[in-house]
Amino acid sequence: AQKVTQAQTEISVVEKEDVTLDCVYETRDTTYYLFWYKQPPSGELVFLIRRNSFDEQNEISGRYSWNFQKSTSSFNFTITASQVVDSAVYFCALDNDYKLSFGAGTTVTVRA
Amino acid sequence: EAQVTQNPRYLITVTGKKLTVTCSQNMNHEYMSWYRQDPGLGLRQIYYSMNVEVTDKGDVPEGYKVSRKEKRNFPLILESPSPNQTSLYFCASKAGREAFFGQGTRLTVV
Numbered sequence: 001a002q003k004v005t006q007a008q009t010e011i012s013v014v015e016k017e018d019v020t021l022d023c024v025y026e027t028r029d030t031t032y033y034l035f036w037y038k039q040p041p042s043g044e045l046v047f048l049i050r051r052n053s054f055d056e057q058n059e060i061s062g063r064y065s066w067n068f069q070k071s072t073s074s075f076n077f078t079i080t081a082s083q084v085v086d087s088a089v090y091f092c093a094l095d096n097d098y099k100l101s102f103g104a105g106t107t108v109t110v111r112a
Numbered sequence: 113e114a115q116v117t118q119n120p121r122y123l124i125t126v127t128g129k130k131l132t133v134t135c136s137q138n139m140n141h142e143y144m145s146w147y148r149q150d151p152g153l154g155l156r157q158i159y160y161s162m163n164v165e166v167t168d169k170g171d172v173p174e175g176y177k178v179s180r181k182e183k184r185n186f187p188l189i190l191e192s193p194s195p196n197q198t199s200l201y202f203c204a205s206k207a208g209r210e211a212f213f214g215q216g217t218r219l220t221v222v
Contacts, residue, residue: 009152033209043215043216044213044215044216045216047211050210052209091155095209095211098162098168099145099157099160099170100155100157100211101157102156103154104153105152105154
């Protein structure tokens with residue numbers, strides 16, 4: 001069985017603050033993929049990043065960065081200098097061959 | 113353009129009235145699946161299909177049926193909807209480790 005835990009239900013920040021979203025996962029597989037998705041108020045799922053279990057290199061994309069630590073089974077996501085447009089629900093997910101297992105999601109509210 | 117199309121986007125129905133939510137993909141993917149999203153629970157898999165005529169239960173299959181008669185389509189059928197099936201539904205197709213999601217169907221059962 002696999003499981004993804006996003007312990008933070010809601011985070012509220014003021015614009016320009018940094019915000020870090022935690023994701024902890026459980027799996028018995030040695031090969032797996034981890035994802036982050038953004039769900040803006042309009043409801044669609046927007047793909048942000050995919051990471052395979054053999055690549056622990058941290059990644060930065062603009063204001064977004066990801067910290068993958070296999071030793072602690074964590075795949076955390078940081079938004080630097082947050083903006084109002086970052087307000088959304090963010091999901092972490094773990095992929096085996098036949099399904100994506102999602103965390104419960106973290107609602108991020110960025111106030112102007 | 114690669115896409116997964118769900119219809120309808122919004123649906124309000126009454127308890128017990130059979131309904132079908134359609135899902136179609138244009139990427140020739142073998143794998144398709146359905147998820148429901150509920151507050152505080154994330155997305156949970158309802159059913160998935162590894163190929164035509166091959167379907168299997170996900171985590172929350174009760175009250176749902178699916179069929180996969182052709183590769184591009186994977187409809188979700190609620191034979192007798194109940195209020196606890198009020199939810200946001202997503203269809204997805206996948207090739208390797210890349211998943212494509214539909215726009216979602218917001219279903220309300222009264």
